[in-house]
Amino acid sequence: MKLLIGQILPYITVTLFTLGVLYRLGRWVGPRIVHNITLSPWPKTNTEVAIRVGSEAFLFRNLFRFDKALWFGAIMMHLALLNIIGGHVVGFGFLGEQFALIPGLGISPELSTEMSDMLGTVFGILLFVALLYLLFRRLTLTPVKLVSKPSDNLWLIYLIVLVGVGNIMRLFHDFGVGYEQVRDYIVALALFQPVTHMELLNNGFFLTHYLLVQILLIVFPYSKLMHLFGMFAERWIVNRVYKDPAPGMPNIDVAAARRAGIGIPSDDAAEEGV
Amino acid sequence: MPEYKGMVQPVRATPDEMRKIFAEPVPDEQKPEKAIEYLDEIRKKFRSFVVAMESCVKCGQCAENCHTYLGTRDPNNIPANRAELIRKIYRRYFTLEGRWFGKLVGAEDISLDVIEQWYSYFYQCSQCRRCAHVCPFGIDTCEVTFIGRQLLHWLGITPKLHAAVGGAMEKVGNHTGLPKPGIVDTLEFMSEEIMDEFGVEVEFPVDKPDSDIIYIPSSADFLLNPYTLMGAGMFFTYIGANWCIPSNVTEAGNFGLLFDQYYTQRGNVNRLLNAAHELNAKKIVWGECGHGWRAAKMYVPSLADRPVRWPLTHVHDEAAELIRRGELKLNPENNPEPVTLHDPCNYVRACGLNDNMRTIMNAVTVDFREMNPHGVDNFCCGGGSGILFDDPEMYQRRIQLSQKKADQVRATGVGKDGNGILCAPCSICKAQLYPMVEEHELGVHVHGLIDLLAKALVWK
Ligand code: HEM
Ligand code: SF4
Ligand code: SF4
Ligand code: SF4
Numbered sequence: 001m002k003l004l005i006g007q008i009l010p011y012i013t014v015t016l017f018t019l020g021v022l023y024r025l026g027r028w029v030g031p032r033i034v035h036n037i038t039l040s041p042w043p044k045t046n047t048e049v050a051i052r053v054g055s056e057a058f059l060f061r062n063l064f065r066f067d068k069a070l071w072f073g074a075i076m077m078h079l080a081l082l083n084i085i086g087g088h089v090v091g092f093g094f095l096g097e098q099f100a101l102i103p104g105l106g107i108s109p110e111l112s113t114e115m116s117d118m119l120g121t122v123f124g125i126l127l128f129v130a131l132l133y134l135l136f137r138r139l140t141l142t143p144v145k146l147v148s149k150p151s152d153n154l155w156l157i158y159l160i161v162l163v164g165v166g167n168i169m170r171l172f173h174d175f176g177v178g179y180e181q182v183r184d185y186i187v188a189l190a191l192f193q194p195v196t197h198m199e200l201l202n203n204g205f206f207l208t209h210y211l212l213v214q215i216l217l218i219v220f221p222y223s224k225l226m227h228l229f230g231m232f233a234e235r236w237i238v239n240r241v242y243k244d245p246a247p248g249m250p251n252i253d254v255a256a257a258r259r260a261g262i263g264i265p266s267d268d269a270a271e272e273g274v
Numbered sequence: 275m276p277e278y279k280g281m282v283q284p285v286r287a288t289p290d291e292m293r294k295i296f297a298e299p300v301p302d303e304q305k306p307e308k309a310i311e312y313l314d315e316i317r318k319k320f321r322s323f324v325v326a327m328e329s330c331v332k333c334g335q336c337a338e339n340c341h342t343y344l345g346t347r348d349p350n351n352i353p354a355n356r357a358e359l360i361r362k363i364y365r366r367y368f369t370l371e372g373r374w375f376g377k378l379v380g381a382e383d384i385s386l387d388v389i390e391q392w393y394s395y396f397y398q399c400s401q402c403r404r405c406a407h408v409c410p411f412g413i414d415t416c417e418v419t420f421i422g423r424q425l426l427h428w429l430g431i432t433p434k435l436h437a438a439v440g441g442a443m444e445k446v447g448n449h450t451g452l453p454k455p456g457i458v459d460t461l462e463f464m465s466e467e468i469m470d471e472f473g474v475e476v477e478f479p480v481d482k483p484d485s486d487i488i489y490i491p492s493s494a495d496f497l498l499n500p501y502t503l504m505g506a507g508m509f510f511t512y513i514g515a516n517w518c519i520p521s522n523v524t525e526a527g528n529f530g531l532l533f534d535q536y537y538t539q540r541g542n543v544n545r546l547l548n549a550a551h552e553l554n555a556k557k558i559v560w561g562e563c564g565h566g567w568r569a570a571k572m573y574v575p576s577l578a579d580r581p582v583r584w585p586l587t588h589v590h591d592e593a594a595e596l597i598r599r600g601e602l603k604l605n606p607e608n609n610p611e612p613v614t615l616h617d618p619c620n621y622v623r624a625c626g627l628n629d630n631m632r633t634i635m636n637a638v639t640v641d642f643r644e645m646n647p648h649g650v651d652n653f654c655c656g657g658g659s660g661i662l663f664d665d666p667e668m669y670q671r672r673i674q675l676s677q678k679k680a681d682q683v684r685a686t687g688v689g690k691d692g693n694g695i696l697c698a699p700c701s702i703c704k705a706q707l708y709p710m711v712e713e714h715e716l717g718v719h720v721h722g723l724i725d726l727l728a729k730a731l732v733w734k
Contacts (some may be wrong), residue, residue: 010510021663027324031317032321033319033320035535035577037414037624040625040628056412065408070335074333146352147332147355153377222370227329227330227411232327233321234411234414237412238323238406244591245585246503249487249559249592252514253514258512259515260514262514263475263511263512264474265469265475268707
């Protein structure tokens with residue numbers, strides 16, 4: 001078990017994830033944008049395009065405009081997720097002491113670790129609650145129920161379990177693992193050194209959490225999670241710069257036409273003395 | 275016929291009618307297999323389709339934003355589910371997860387029943403793109419139904435209405451089957467009408483060589499919306515334009531966009547450009563037609579098969595520009611009635627006409643009231659993409675599909691005294707709304723925008 005999940009599977013996961021995503025993106029690059037189907041009103045410059053797409057990607061602009069409740073749930077979930085993914089990288093990388101490295105703030109390494117713990121706990125719980133809300137919504141709102149497939153509910157449940165196990169490790173220190181253990185483990189993996197003797201692999205919660213993440217990454221390219229890339233691919237098609245052709249018709253002189261009285265019956269025109 | 279296992283469906287074209295528009299119907303037993311073959315071909319060509327197939331998260335936001343679901347509460351009229359009708363097949367045959375996990379991810383085998391579902395629900399979509407407008411990713415279900423209808427057409431399933439329109443276009447160059455003598459007669463009659471009603475002399479030149487401008491009216495304006503065509507004539511006369519109507523293309527619409535974006539749409543585009551070429555025109559100005567203007571403005575560049583020498587603009591673009599430059603003398607008092615504007619979806623979400631329509635509206639009326647929502651957020655009239663079917667079942671559906679629009683119009687209060695104007699500057703909107711304002715008893719008359727502009731022109 002330790003050998004499989006801790007030593008062998010990670011390499012397989014990384015390979016399958018990378019190849020899978022590339023395969024999927026490759027399928028999108030082959031077909032072309034045949035006709036111009038940008039949505040109007042059009043952005044007139046690439047900066048405007050970037051603002052539009054950026055506000056959708058990071059602020060969920062459309063959800064905000066058309067469904068505030070969904071916006072709130074979605075932004076909480078994704079924001080917490082983003083911070084947690086970032087937290088995993090930075091926290092393990094700097095052993096929780098990252099904030100002490102920011103010059104001028106005078107944060108001690110101890111304080112930084114505490115802050116790190118704190119943020120992790122807060123976002124972990126936030127993510128868990130937000131996922132619960134999204135599941136609740138999926139199971140109760142008629143239109144959402146009507147568009148859901150079993151896999152949509154399963155994904156949410158899967159993430160809830162994954163995040164739940166992570167939260168247990170964080171909230172109950174007996175079940176948790178230290179930043180250092182994880183860092184040493186990752187370093188060893190990266191250097192292709194044996195890791196099976198490492199203590200953290202004896203932790204059942206860690207193994208479970210770790211296995212769930214790896215399965216997620218392997219299935220990722222074949223799932224709805226590809227919307228991470230799909231969103232940019234779709235926006236690239238429907239939000240592009242378009243410039244209207246200049247209005248103005250050839251050989252038109254309205255003032256002259258009106259002076260000449262075009263369209264006014266000639267007997268009228270005679271009366272007016274034109 | 276217009277029902278199949280509980281689904282409403284438009285009356286379909288007979289095999290002979292299909293052949294007239296150069297499509298050979300596929301026998302029923304081969305349809306499923308051929309459908310997969312054609313779908314495979316198309317998915318390798320259109321990225322817009324593939325990305326729409328693979329990116330939806332089923333968040334459900336599009337549901338309450340599609341007038342067809344609001345009006346019918348039919349689950350398959352939720353945009354995400356409409357797209358799912360084809361996505362379930364796409365998954366099953368063209369994705370690994372569909373092959374591995376089947377029903378779990380909503381994959382399904384192709385069958386005649388599925389094809390009949392496509393026919394029912396792709397022809398209830400009015401291709402208004404409101405779903406794309408509200409989707410967090412911009413997923414365009416309109417694009418999905420374009421492709422669904424294309425597949426159906428190749429299989430030999432096209433509504434009688436669409437096929438008839440395609441056939442008439444092929445034969446005489448407009449949808450109503452009006453030949454050149456009829457066109458010239460009608461235009462002469464319109465000149466007389468204008469003289470009687472407005473006291474001005476307007477001529478409608480037809481096929482005049484070396485015209486600077488060719489104007490492409492909607493053919494419905496010859497019969498059903500005369501004030502729109504009369505209005506255009508008055509506008510061009512007022513500004514002293516050297517213009518004409520090409521008898522070979524008296525049709526602003528292009529139903530190719532709506533059922534066959536390959537042969538039919540391309541054919542119509544080339545027919546247009548040939549006419550401009552033969553008359554040695556300098557510019558093409560488009561009349562009031564929503565889908566037709568989208569087909570022209572956005573698709574001529576990719577379907578022309580040649581360099582396009584003629585700038586294309588909409589008559590609203592030109593009128594608004596002249597208003598902004600202060601070149602038109604207008605008296606808004608000539609339109610004293612309360613007016614509201616129905617934004618044709620294609621204008622506001624695909625052609626960027628939003629501001630120009632309002633420039634004109636504000637200059638030519640005194641009591642203009644916006645609907646809620648309006649502009650780019652507006653809901654479709656329920657007739658879009660030519661789903662103007664007249665058989666009893668589909669007509670009943672049309673009433674439901676226009677429910678949202680009726681509620682919106684009522685909320686503006688313009689029809690309270692029975693003299694309101696519902697301005698709907700698109701031929702399909704007009705054709706849908708003429709009967710629908712009666713069905714919903716809205717107390718309004720339906721008009722185009724150029725109609726109102728022409729009424730406000732001050733000639734001396
Ligand atoms: C730029 C990146 C991303 C953007 C813009 C984005 C955007 C969205 C949006 C707008 C929704 C629909 C709202 C909702 O149902 O909550 C959604 C749903 C979802 N996203 Fe993301 N997402 C991104 C990345 C990710 C990633 C990396 C994951 C990975 C685990 C993820 C997981 C989910 C899940 C599971 C749902 C479905 C929620 C539900 O079923 O209600 N997203 N995303
Ligand atoms: S709004 Fe977009 S992502 Fe959400 S269900 Fe509809 S099509 Fe899918
Ligand atoms: S294009 Fe319009 S009618 Fe069709 S699914 Fe989208 S919102 Fe509904
Ligand atoms: S008919 Fe009119 S309102 Fe309806 S889709 Fe066309 S442009 Fe939209």
